[in-house]
Amino acid sequence: MRGVSLPRILQGLMMNLNRFLLGLLLLAAPAAWASEDVHSAEAHADTAAVHVEEHATEHGASHAEEAKEGFDPATVIMHHIGDSHGWHLFDWNEHPVSIPLPVILYTDNGLVVFSSAEFHHDQEGTHVVEAGGQRFVNIHEKIYYASDVANEHGVYADMDHETHEVANAKPWDVSITKNVAALLFAAIVILALFLSTARSYKKNPNGAPRGLAGFVEPLVVFVRDDIAKNNIGHHYKRFVPLLLTIFFFIWINNLLGLVPFFPGGANVTGNIAVTMVLAVITFVVTNINGNKHYWGHIFWMPGLPVFVKPVLAIVEFIGIFTKPFSLMIRLFANITAGHIIVLSLVSLVFIFETVWVSPASVLLTLFISVLELLVAALQAYIFTLLTALYIGSAVQDDHH
Amino acid sequence: MGIVTPGFGLIFWTTLTFFILLFLLAKFAWKPILKAVQEREEAIDSALKAAEAAKAEMASLQSSNEQLLKEAREEREQILKEARALRDKTIADAKTAASEEAAKVLDAARAQIHNEKMAAMTEVKNQVAQLAIDMSERILRAELKDATAQKAMIDRAMEDVKMN
Numbered sequence: 001m002r003g004v005s006l007p008r009i010l011q012g013l014m015m016n017l018n019r020f021l022l023g024l025l026l027l028a029a030p031a032a033w034a035s036e037d038v039h040s041a042e043a044h045a046d047t048a049a050v051h052v053e054e055h056a057t058e059h060g061a062s063h064a065e066e067a068k069e070g071f072d073p074a075t076v077i078m079h080h081i082g083d084s085h086g087w088h089l090f091d092w093n094e095h096p097v098s099i100p101l102p103v104i105l106y107t108d109n110g111l112v113v114f115s116s117a118e119f120h121h122d123q124e125g126t127h128v129v130e131a132g133g134q135r136f137v138n139i140h141e142k143i144y145y146a147s148d149v150a151n152e153h154g155v156y157a158d159m160d161h162e163t164h165e166v167a168n169a170k171p172w173d174v175s176i177t178k179n180v181a182a183l184l185f186a187a188i189v190i191l192a193l194f195l196s197t198a199r200s201y202k203k204n205p206n207g208a209p210r211g212l213a214g215f216v217e218p219l220v221v222f223v224r225d226d227i228a229k230n231n232i233g234h235h236y237k238r239f240v241p242l243l244l245t246i247f248f249f250i251w252i253n254n255l256l257g258l259v260p261f262f263p264g265g266a267n268v269t270g271n272i273a274v275t276m277v278l279a280v281i282t283f284v285v286t287n288i289n290g291n292k293h294y295w296g297h298i299f300w301m302p303g304l305p306v307f308v309k310p311v312l313a314i315v316e317f318i319g320i321f322t323k324p325f326s327l328m329i330r331l332f333a334n335i336t337a338g339h340i341i342v343l344s345l346v347s348l349v350f351i352f353e354t355v356w357v358s359p360a361s362v363l364l365t366l367f368i369s370v371l372e373l374l375v376a377a378l379q380a381y382i383f384t385l386l387t388a389l390y391i392g393s394a395v396q397d398d399h400h
Numbered sequence: 401m402g403i404v405t406p407g408f409g410l411i412f413w414t415t416l417t418f419f420i421l422l423f424l425l426a427k428f429a430w431k432p433i434l435k436a437v438q439e440r441e442e443a444i445d446s447a448l449k450a451a452e453a454a455k456a457e458m459a460s461l462q463s464s465n466e467q468l469l470k471e472a473r474e475e476r477e478q479i480l481k482e483a484r485a486l487r488d489k490t491i492a493d494a495k496t497a498a499s500e501e502a503a504k505v506l507d508a509a510r511a512q513i514h515n516e517k518m519a520a521m522t523e524v525k526n527q528v529a530q531l532a533i534d535m536s537e538r539i540l541r542a543e544l545k546d547a548t549a550q551k552a553m554i555d556r557a558m559e560d561v562k563m564n
């Protein structure tokens with residue numbers, strides 16, 4: 001089956017590409033921070049959550065001090081690829097200029113809404129915001145209920161001395177963060193793009209596609225024929241809208257992430273929450289539509305000796321979860337890696353503190369950006385293709 | 401914020417946005433676009449089929465035209481042949497009739513000529529007989545002018561009778 005081998009090949013290719021990119025990063029940046037960063041970038045696939053968390057809280061204060069003295073690319077990059085409550089545009093006379101975004105908290109006493117500007121760019125928990133009769137602090141872009149008094153560092157929160165994590169309780173945070181704002185902007189772009197395309201079909205039915213339709217139609221037909229029809233089989237029709245939405249959602253968000261200035265540049269598809277939602281959708285759609293044949297192949301694989309079947313059932317059962325999990329990690333890692341590399345290359349000028357390194361920096365950034373354009377489309381394609389493949393395995397009829 | 405810890409807010413907003421997007425796009429974008437694309441594909445398909453059918457029809461029309469032409473040619477041939485035969489027959493008939501008539505006329509003429517000849521012969525015979533009678537009368541008269549001649553004559557006649 002061509003449909004199976006192609007994504008495998010691409011998958012292998014992408015992994016190689018990632019290694020190549022990470023290698024490039026190692027070469028390009030000073031070993032001191034680069035190895036640390038690459039380490040965290042590589043490790044996030046398994047247990048990096050704890051690592052990065054520790055790293056951030058432990059060295060948070062020292063980072064802040066360093067930032068005053070010199071440039072710390074790791075902090076800048078980590079801030080960029082993470083989420084934040086305000087949309088930081090640039091620094092002006094050493095003062096950060098941000099677009100304030102609404103902070104929406106679901107607390108024990110109901111919804112509380114205030115502007116992110118009220119934190120005055122504080123991310124260390126030293127500035128308390130009072131809203132709705134409650135007090136909040138922002139510590140590394142997480143919002144906690146503030147303690148009554150500040151500790152010895154001036155932070156209105158209590159640290160757990162063993163885990164080095166903030167011990168304070170957290171409200172449910174459903175703020176319009178930078179990523180949410182970028183996501184909504186992308187949604188508007190997508191809607192504008194495709195609704196106007198649909199209108200042009202109403203105006204010009206059965207004619208040759210013109211303008212936007214001429215651009216969109218080959219992509220739509222590609223998703224319908226090469227992704228959906230080839231991998232799902234003759235039940236493909238009802239999955240086409242979902243696959244089209246996934247494809248364009250990922251692609252447009254990837255592309256907007258490559259735009260270096262507002263309203264692009266947010267790391268939406270490189271955020272694990274976004275890729276997790278997409279992967280969960282794939283997981284749910286695949287398993288809801290799983291037929292007798294699909295479950296039969298998972299729990300009692302036909303055509304094998306009986307003593308192998310239970311072993312394989314365990315493997316296949318784990319496979320149900322690892323498949324969407326790999327989707328989540330692949331998209332997240334690829335897009336995040338791209339953002340890290342571009343930022344690292346841009347940071348070269350500030351690390352070497354000389355303008356003479358800028359030609360290399362700009363050329364390498366240009367090269368990586370062009371590569372990222374390809375990756376943006378490729379990752380959208382792979383995610384959609386694998387989703388179609390998983391759905392196809394769940395709905396295909398019993399014939400071999 | 402740990403980059404691999406999914407934030408609740410972003411999960412919430414992504415889910416909400418994605419499903420609103422899915423609903424709106426499915427209803428107002430994918431449905432009309434896919435429908436239009438499919439309709440156009442079908443239109444192109446049916447147009448191609450119609451062209452194919454027209455081509456086939458044209459070909460069959462041409463072959464039937466040729467058939468018709470062939471038949472017409474054969475019929476013309478037939479008619480010409482018949483006409484030629486008729487003409488030949490008419491000429492032959494006319495010839496026969498003419499020769500018969502001519503023969504008839506000739507026969508009649510010959511018969512008449514024969515009759516005329518016979519009549520003429522009879523006339524001539526009669527004339528000759530009359531002439532002979534007249535001559536004999538005159539000879540007899542001359543011969544039998546004197547009585548001796550008459551006696552001699554009667555004697556000869558008597559002798560003939562006696563011999564009988």
